[in-house]
Amino acid sequence: MIRVILLGAGNVAQHLYKAFYKQPAITIVQCYNRKGVRLHPDQNENNVTKNIASIKEADIYIMAVSDDAIKTLSSQLPFTNRLVVHTSGSVPMIAINNSNRQGVFYPLQTFTSDKAVDFAKIPICIEGDQEKDLFLIERLALLLSKKTYQISSAQRNILHVSAVFVNNFTNHLFSIGNDICKENNIPFEILHPLLQETAKKALEINPNKAQTGPAMRNDTKTIARHLKLLSDPSQQEIYQTLTKAIQSKYGKKL
Amino acid sequence: MIRVILLGAGNVAQHLYKAFYKQPAITIVQCYNRKGVRLHPDQNENNVTKNIASIKEADIYIMAVSDDAIKTLSSQLPFTNRLVVHTSGSVPMIAINNSNRQGVFYPLQTFTSDKAVDFAKIPICIEGDQEKDLFLIERLALLLSKKTYQISSAQRNILHVSAVFVNNFTNHLFSIGNDICKENNIPFEILHPLLQETAKKALEINPNKAQTGPAMRNDTKTIARHLKLLSDPSQQEIYQTLTKAIQSKYGKKL
Numbered sequence: 001m002i003r004v005i006l007l008g009a010g011n012v013a014q015h016l017y018k019a020f021y022k023q024p025a026i027t028i029v030q031c032y033n034r035k036g037v038r039l040h041p042d043q044n045e046n047n048v049t050k051n052i053a054s055i056k057e058a059d060i061y062i063m064a065v066s067d068d069a070i071k072t073l074s075s076q077l078p079f080t081n082r083l084v085v086h087t088s089g090s091v092p093m094i095a096i097n098n099s100n101r102q103g104v105f106y107p108l109q110t111f112t113s114d115k116a117v118d119f120a121k122i123p124i125c126i127e128g129d130q131e132k133d134l135f136l137i138e139r140l141a142l143l144l145s146k147k148t149y150q151i152s153s154a155q156r157n158i159l160h161v162s163a164v165f166v167n168n169f170t171n172h173l174f175s176i177g178n179d180i181c182k183e184n185n186i187p188f189e190i191l192h193p194l195l196q197e198t199a200k201k202a203l204e205i206n207p208n209k210a211q212t213g214p215a216m217r218n219d220t221k222t223i224a225r226h227l228k229l230l231s232d233p234s235q236q237e238i239y240q241t242l243t244k245a246i247q248s249k250y251g252k253k254l
Numbered sequence: 255m256i257r258v259i260l261l262g263a264g265n266v267a268q269h270l271y272k273a274f275y276k277q278p279a280i281t282i283v284q285c286y287n288r289k290g291v292r293l294h295p296d297q298n299e300n301n302v303t304k305n306i307a308s309i310k311e312a313d314i315y316i317m318a319v320s321d322d323a324i325k326t327l328s329s330q331l332p333f334t335n336r337l338v339v340h341t342s343g344s345v346p347m348i349a350i351n352n353s354n355r356q357g358v359f360y361p362l363q364t365f366t367s368d369k370a371v372d373f374a375k376i377p378i379c380i381e382g383d384q385e386k387d388l389f390l391i392e393r394l395a396l397l398l399s400k401k402t403y404q405i406s407s408a409q410r411n412i413l414h415v416s417a418v419f420v421n422n423f424t425n426h427l428f429s430i431g432n433d434i435c436k437e438n439n440i441p442f443e444i445l446h447p448l449l450q451e452t453a454k455k456a457l458e459i460n461p462n463k464a465q466t467g468p469a470m471r472n473d474t475k476t477i478a479r480h481l482k483l484l485s486d487p488s489q490q491e492i493y494q495t496l497t498k499a500i501q502s503k504y505g506k507k508l
Contacts (some may be wrong), residue, residue, distance in 0.1 A: 032278075067476075090476055109448055110455075110466060123444045149444055158438045159445070161480040164429040167452045168446050168467030169496045170424050172503075175461035177420040181260055185413040190377045191413070191420050192402055194363055194455050198421045199453035201364075203446050207429035212364060213422030222321075226415040234499045239415075241495045242423045245488045249426075 001024050002140050006056040007073065011111040012087050013064035016039070019119045023143050029058045048239050060085060060136060062105055067091050074100065083133050089160040092153040093127050103128040103137050106156060107145075108166060119144040125151040125159065165245035175233055215246035256280050256394050259312040261327065263287035265365040266341050267318035270292070277397050283312045286385065307332050314339060314390060321345050321450045328354065328367050337387050341412040346407040353414055357382040357391050359411060361399075364421060373398040379405040428490055468498035 016037035036050030057108035074097040085103035096102040124141040128134030141148040181188045214222040256456035289305030304342040325426030328351040339357035348357040358381035378395040435442045468476040
């Protein structure tokens with residue numbers, strides 16, 4: 001049995017609550033957050049506190065709070081030498097106040113509050129300062145997902161910047177595609193199968209081998225025509241920057 | 255019964271051959287290509303020609319050839335006033351020599367020669383100069399896919415540039431994510447679920463509403479740290495260009 005206390009009340013805290021609650025091998029001893037709100041309608045009010053001094057004893061304290069709050073909150077905890085982990089992709093483990101034992105429990109996915117999450121499909125990146133703590137964090141992670149990876153703070157930083165390319169920047173390209181279509185009365189749905197296939201391919205083969213398009217072919221006529229079609233300077237700049245990047249990456253091989 | 259002649263021997267021609275061959279309402283009268291190769295191992299050699307003068311009669315001639323070849327090939331055809339269409343996303347319909355009736359039959363998907371294609375899921379963009387021709391092209395398209403859209407040459411151009419963002423540029427961002435992980439001994443597989451979720455979200459909600467990340471939050475500390483982590487100037491430039499674009503797009507709303 002792993003006794004867990006959840007700190008925070010945001011999306012990650014709520015999704016973790018639901019996932020932990022389902023596992024017989026996990027007991028959620030208590031939840032702490034500044035407003036003392038429940039993380040789930042079924043949660044017993046007695047198990048929620050907004051009083052940091054009344055936080056109970058547990059095997060692991062999970063701070064599912066904003067990046068900026070990790071340092072302060074961890075320094076305010078009214079106990080020492082217990083295992084405290086955060087759930088952030090970009091904050092180093094040692095940001096946690098060293099009056100307690102430090103660790104990381106980072107589920108790598110975008111969470112939306114109203115959308116159900118299947119943790120079995122989510123990679124969990126874990127880190128622990130002490131070996132016995134790392135084992136406990138690993139056991140907890142494996143109860144949710146077999147995709148559990150031991151990742152250092154430095155590697156987690158790299159994963160985070162990589163995620164910005166794969167998720168945030170990719171979504172911006174999708175939004176440009178969507179905007180251009182809308183402006184010209186073309187249903188963006190026409191591009192949905194291509195979008196799906198692009199993502200599917202990247203999972204099946206190395207994206208370096210899947211690269212196609214005017215930049216890859218060095219098709220200067222099409223590139224010039226496309227740049228003329230784009231009226232938004234920001235879209236033009238992105239088109240030029242990415243075209244140049246593709247050409248310089250693969251140009252050497254031509 | 256629609257009688258079809260396929261011109262060309264590339265990926266699109268091969269995939270169209272397979273798809274047409276399955277349809278009882280379609281007869282592939284003949285295939286023409288410069289080398290006289292069969293498009294399928296089962297194809298009867300008598301139905302293949304490399305002699306342009308011996309092209310037979312059909313209801314529709316489909317030129318599945320490279321963009322540059324459309325103008326020349328269409329001007330060499332040894333007949334007039336028949337329906338000739340191309341399959342290109344970026345060439346205007348009127349590039350087809352006007353000695354014949356013009357049209358477009360553009361399946362919007364990336365084709366890989368060794369990968370089976372389910373045409374039922376592929377949008378087909380059609381265009382025709384004359385109404386009766388457009389009807390025939392539409393009938394032919396609907397036999398393969400219910401996702402058939404009437405799209406003008408101008409709109410097709412917009413779709414094509416939009417597809418470059420959604421497919422080619424997106425794939426380059428995936429390849430950067432992959433490269434950064436590889437260089438740091440992190441399995442790119444950890445990012446696969448995030449990549450899938452990003453694409454899935456774009457199909458379910460407007461990508462403008464799905465935008466997240468450091469640029470969106472204007473999290474200058476994280477942005478600065480990410481830029482330091484990137485050693486490749488091309489990756490840095492893409493990071494800066496896209497961050498600026500996201501900030502200027504959504505900044506107004508903040």
